[in-house]
Amino acid sequence: MEALSFVSIIEKDKHDTITTSWVYPGFPAEYNQVLINRGQFQGTIDPPLIFSRYAGLWHYTYTFNVGSESLDIMDTSLIRFTTVASVTVGSKHFYPERYFPIVKLLAQMYLDEKGRPLKILQSVLNLASEGTITFRDQEVTPPSFDEEKKSLLKTPLTDVTDMFGVQSILLWHALLTKRSVLVKSDNLGKLLNLIRAFPLFVFHRQDWTMLRPFITAHDTELQDLSFRKRTSADDVEGGAGDDDEDEKSSSSSSSSKKSKGKKGRHSNETRHTGVVCGTCDSAVEALGVWDVIADMETGKVTVREASEDRDDDSEVPLVGPVFEMTPFHKEAAAIVKKSQSQKELVTGLTNLTVKLTERVSEIKEELEGKPITPNNVKELLGAASMATCRFLVDLYKAETSN
Template sequence: MAGVETQLMLSVGLIEKDVNGDVLWVWCYPSVSAELRDVLLSKCCLTLDSSMLHTFVFGQFSRTWYYITTVEVHEPTALKKVTHFSIVLTAKDFNPEKYAAFSRVLCRMYSKHGSPVRMMEGYIAVLTKGMCQNDENGSFLVKDYDAQKAYLAGSIKDVVSQFGMESIILYTALMLKKRVVVHHPRIEAVLEFTRVLPALTWHRKDWSILHPYVHLNERELESLRLCTGYVAGFVDPEISNRSDLFDVYVNLPDSEITVSQNAKEAMLMGKLHRDVGLLMVQSAEHADRTDSQVIKDISVKTKEILANLTSLAEECENSKITLETLKQRRFPPATESFLFHLAAAEQLLKI
């Protein structure tokens, strides 16, 4: 039997667009709920008015990750009445590269044989053996794609280069488990940018906060509201008017970051923030430093801040910090506010 990592897969589904322009969910193994199926259909570019083909998108809904690969049907093929189709994989883990590679193999199988049976066989092979082999299509091995690679796949250097010292706002928001919303009209740009942000709080290695492709419908927003803090991506420009959904708003095309009125007190910037921001910028600007090294530089600084916070907590009753404790230290107002909210985020605050 395959290792634990293959048990992370939940389902494989198929959406088709026929010669009449109709889009249908035609097959799934083993199953998905009706609610999730509706969400997946809304994410599939075949159901959108736009003629643009999104080759690969991914996201999260109610703690289930989805990965959608869409292809146009070309001759020769067994699919005579289908113009496009999408393979939909659902899973418990965040690993876009793994599921993109696997779905490409499944796409080639379906294009050649025109039957979901072959796809189901490939899916079960990966589920049970951790690999899927096909003479013409090459092979797919689960062990080639570990979680660490997925976490490091984006470019934190690009993020810091784009926003410079303002990157500290993103760092602070994630440290304090705030709600970060990112907008760009192109979904590919949203996915590329948002997937990197959880790396700013590397000590948590928590990509469950990532919701990179959200639509402004009540079902998805209700799911989002259940989260304490998040990074959410939107293509709808209307999101800029929904301040009830964000503490920090990132306008990606214009490289602008806005802090909402409600979050301004917690997001006060002081010397500590300037020091961290400067470290981020200098590390990212260093030509010889890789993205992994930049993440490590930020992580080392984070651990230093957390160590100081923990030592403060250890001096307190039940190892929990109070506002009084912080006031006795006479920190600058911005530092005091940051440490107070950080203690809450790290569950070190006495309530």
């Protein structure tokens, strides 16, 4: 049995006024704005079913034209002036194949009951207690959670590698080192189908919470991406403190770095890490904060260059990505090139990643208390290139971060 986190109904009337007419049991005010932003209330509704994530919850939305405007003065239905409506359910689970049928049933109830939410409320409560929904006098059982793991593999990773070719190695590197990735497309349906495969690049983490499959450029949504200012304090302490703490210590840290004759790394730069976001909004790309941008329309992957030299004595990964090719990247490229199936590709990349993570753990032990920096790793490994040492350090930091 499962209690949905929330259910909401949002309506647009003939005056283009958009309001949330009903929500159970409730959600924060900012969540309401996010659902309106993503609800496709302006322009074409395509696709009608979407999913995304905000504030720790997945939401599944069905938006549809109502077209019920009535000229009958005796018509008392709640939707007589409604032109577009959306029904959304929230859950802690990423499982579109379960929640899409649920939200479609609730939307049909909305129409059957002419906007009155009582039947929807009864169905939500029945789902929580009995695991079924009563629809038009029939008991409907949504897809079981026994099939949830299969849903994670719905879109094969080969669809991504087929689209981006050898550039897929840049995506593998970005996800492995927890960089920020933006996937953009003109087609929302195709975007949502492809982006759900991206966590398969790092299947060993079993983490789909990195995804924000569909975002807009609204401030409320961007705040959910953990934007923060990075200052020179991060270079010295290697921490992930809040903005105020960074600003308090930046001046003393900066003078310390100057005395050592080293360059700071992206001081006061705003960024976020470890997310894969999807958008059809050019304003999101224009923010200029993305480490990697994958363009589905052109099949190209663009990497944002680091604006300053890397400090190889620091434990903190460079803010701007440095995607230097190493023997590990060549090995990953070979796996991508030869794999003929989803299983072969995911298994190959996972085995390589596990081998890498085990190696960096060994390096940490062999350093015997020394900080794991590129220079220290270089001193330990000797023949390894600096590019390899930097990659291993960035991987270690990604694997040990929250």
